[in-house]
Amino acid sequence: MMTEGTRVDVRTTEAADASLLRIEGEITSASEKPLMDAYALASERGAKAIILDFGGLDYMNSGGIGLLVTLLVRVQRGGQRLLAVGLNEHYRQILSLTRLDEAIAIHDTTEAALAAAG
Amino acid sequence: MTATQPKAPRDREAWAHPVERLATTATSTGIDTVTGRRVAGPVQGFGQMWQKTFSVRLVGADVGPEDLIAHWKDRFQTFWPKGSTFYAPLSGIKPGEVALMDVQAVPGAPLRMSTGVMVIYADQESFTFMTPEGHGLSAWITFSASRDGDSTVAQVQALERTADPFIELTYMLGANRMNDRFWVRTLENLARSVGVLEPDVQAQKVCVDRRRQWRYVRNLRFSAAFLMSVGMITAPARWLRRRSAPPAGGKG
Numbered sequence: 215m216m217t218e219g220t221r222v223d224v225r226t227t228e229a230a231d232a233s234l235l236r237i238e239g240e241i242t243s244a245s246e247k248p249l250m251d252a253y254a255l256a257s258e259r260g261a262k263a264i265i266l267d268f269g270g271l272d273y274m275n276s277g278g279i280g281l282l283v284t285l286l287v288r289v290q291r292g293g294q295r296l297l298a299v300g301l302n303e304h305y306r307q308i309l310s311l312t313r314l315d316e317a318i319a320i321h322d323t324t325e326a327a328l329a330a331a332g
Numbered sequence: 333m334t335a336t337q338p339k340a341p342r343d344r345e346a347w348a349h350p351v352e353r354l355a356t357t358a359t360s361t362g363i364d365t366v367t368g369r370r371v372a373g374p375v376q377g378f379g380q381m382w383q384k385t386f387s388v389r390l391v392g393a394d395v396g397p398e399d400l401i402a403h404w405k406d407r408f409q410t411f412w413p414k415g416s417t418f419y420a421p422l423s424g425i426k427p428g429e430v431a432l433m434d435v436q437a438v439p440g441a442p443l444r445m446s447t448g449v450m451v452i453y454a455d456q457e458s459f460t461f462m463t464p465e466g467h468g469l470s471a472w473i474t475f476s477a478s479r480d481g482d483s484t485v486a487q488v489q490a491l492e493r494t495a496d497p498f499i500e501l502t503y504m505l506g507a508n509r510m511n512d513r514f515w516v517r518t519l520e521n522l523a524r525s526v527g528v529l530e531p532d533v534q535a536q537k538v539c540v541d542r543r544r545q546w547r548y549v550r551n552l553r554f555s556a557a558f559l560m561s562v563g564m565i566t567a568p569a570r571w572l573r574r575r576s577a578p579p580a581g582g583k584g
Contacts, residue, residue, distance in 0.1 A: 272341055273341060273343050275343060275346065276452065276453040276460035276472065277489075279472070280474070283373075283491060287541045291543075302341070304340075307349060312373055313371065313373055313375055313376055314373075316376070
């Protein structure tokens with residue numbers, strides 16, 4: 215799923231009830247379609263945990279943070295969990311500043327996120 | 333062979349740094365209820381979550397998005413409707429700065445309260461406020477400008493929950509619509525300031541999450557509006573108690 219500036223790749227992990235959404239590029243309010251389409255695909259595949267991999271992120275503005283909250287609401291409504299990996303120090307600080315880290319569990323590695331989701 | 337350094341994120345300078353507790357350089361005529369509090373966004377609010385988008389096309393105005401945002405930041409307090417006052421931080425609207433404000437505690441009611449906001453994001457084309465504990469809303473509010481065809485469009489977008497059940501009740505009783513009018517008036521004032529005589533503000537409101545977060549009932553303990561209202565309601569009873577209390581001391 216891609217739009218100018220944002221690409222989200224969906225990968226179902228070996229733990230089949232978790233999906234990894236790898237984000238490349240930027241997250242702004244214009245990223246809604248690729249992000250939500252990726253989430254919809256992950257949900258169709260039966261994911262109970264959605265792991266956002268921010269390793270390829272190079273830009274996020276406040277519109278992007280709002281988009282993450284919208285995604286969080288949908289995940290919670292679906293009875294799923296939202297986790298995050300691949301955050302560098304700058305983006306960890308943003309999730310701390312906005313207190314999104316109180317709702318999105320942050321892990322250092324995908325393996326740790328999968329273990330927490332299981 | 334030199335290891336490749338990771339690229340610095342392009343948004344690095346636009347974001348504030350996390351703070352444990354807020355502090356401000358702004359001064360107001362009201363009580364400072366912000367210093368020492370934490371920020372509180374839509375994740376930490378009680379009520380239903382709303383996404384509200386207000387926009388106005390600046391038809392005929394010769395101002396681009398960056399100039400409009402600079403103008404908006406510079407004179408932010410002058411575009412607020414009468415009845416509310418914004419006290420900018422000394423260095424202006426920049427990431428990390430905290431502003432104070434006096435607003436109607438409940439939109440439409442004569443009860444005023446002092447609160448504030450933190451600037452969590454600011455670049456050339458937008459800036460975003462986040463509310464503190466004690467504010468009536470738990471919200472992010474983004475002010476932005478963009479080019480659409482031959483006009484600049486100014487926008488206010490709020491992602492908000494009411495902070496506590498008291499404010500949620502007032503929202504259900506009409507304060508939600510009154511809050512919308514506040515931003516419509518703000519954009520009308522902004523548009524007139526750049527020469528748009530009859531601004532046409534468009535509004536869109538979506539309930540993003542109909543669920544209330546009952547674990548945040550505890551936000552009531554920060555609510556200046558709730559505490560002031562309780563004080564006003566119990567004032568007559570306290571007055572009667574003082575009147576009927578025996579006088580101190582007695583005739584000798």
